[in-house]
Amino acid sequence: MPNLATTAVPFLTYLDAWYATLPDLSLDEVIGAHPEQVALISVDMINGFCYEGPLASPRVANLVAPIAQLFAAAYAQGVRAMLFAQDTHSPHAEEFHAYPPHCIRGTSESEAVAVLKQLPFYAQITIVEKNALSAMIGTTLLDWITAHSQVQTYIIVGDCTDLCVYTMAMDLRMHANAHDLKRRVIVPAMAVDTFDTPLDVAAQLGIKAHPADLHHGLFLHHMAMNGVEVVRDVTTSA
Numbered sequence: 001m002p003n004l005a006t007t008a009v010p011f012l013t014y015l016d017a018w019y020a021t022l023p024d025l026s027l028d029e030v031i032g033a034h035p036e037q038v039a040l041i042s043v044d045m046i047n048g049f050c051y052e053g054p055l056a057s058p059r060v061a062n063l064v065a066p067i068a069q070l071f072a073a074a075y076a077q078g079v080r081a082m083l084f085a086q087d088t089h090s091p092h093a094e095e096f097h098a099y100p101p102h103c104i105r106g107t108s109e110s111e112a113v114a115v116l117k118q119l120p121f122y123a124q125i126t127i128v129e130k131n132a133l134s135a136m137i138g139t140t141l142l143d144w145i146t147a148h149s150q151v152q153t154y155i156i157v158g159d160c161t162d163l164c165v166y167t168m169a170m171d172l173r174m175h176a177n178a179h180d181l182k183r184r185v186i187v188p189a190m191a192v193d194t195f196d197t198p199l200d201v202a203a204q205l206g207i208k209a210h211p212a213d214l215h216h217g218l219f220l221h222h223m224a225m226n227g228v229e230v231v232r233d234v235t236t237s238a
Contacts, residue, residue: 047111084128
């Protein structure tokens with residue numbers, strides 16, 4: 001194992017510069033004259049990652065307002081392909097060997113946050129329940145994608161950048177690659193985030209450290225390496 005504290009410094013300097021120069025993308029440009037070709041997917045913007053339970057994070061909670069604004073703006077411009085992918089775990093989920101029990105089916109943790117549920121078109125949004133990091137495995141998502149073949153652009157928002165957002169973006173990208181499908185997968189850095197477990201806190205609790213800024217930047221970069229369109233933000237006129 002190389003001494004990353006030394007060898008990774010040039011890359012981390014590069015990563016900072018890469019992140020600082022991410023471009024903005026206008027929602028108008030994304031939608032154009034074809035809102036039927038655009039889908040907006042929120043990943044895990046639920047109580048269990050925002051406000052309550054062992055995995056709740058204030059960094060994730062800060063995404064609620066801008067994501068609600070993006071959904072409202074997209075709906076106003078005619079986008080109707082909208083999905084919420086949400087952890088809805090079985091009581092004895094295998095994932096609980098890696099993470100503490102969270103977002104169990106039937107609990108408030110597994111519900112979308114109130115601000116999103118209060119969107120006037122919430123009843124029209126497709127809910128994809130998932131029992132793992134991937135929303136593509138063991139869910140209804142692939143059936144939905146097949147039934148909505150007119151959708152060529154997916155905007156992914158939510159949490160966590162390095163976990164469920166990453167798998168969502170990569171699953172969409174790899175599925176398109178495998179079938180030679182023309183597909184645009186967009187991830188705005190300002191509309192995704194991950195939780196933070198500093199070194200001292202991790203040592204105190206006897207768990208693995210998870211520096212949020214590093215994981216956020218590194219996984220965005222890895223998505224970009226694989227054909228995901230990573231931008232700073234998707235801006236709206238609202």
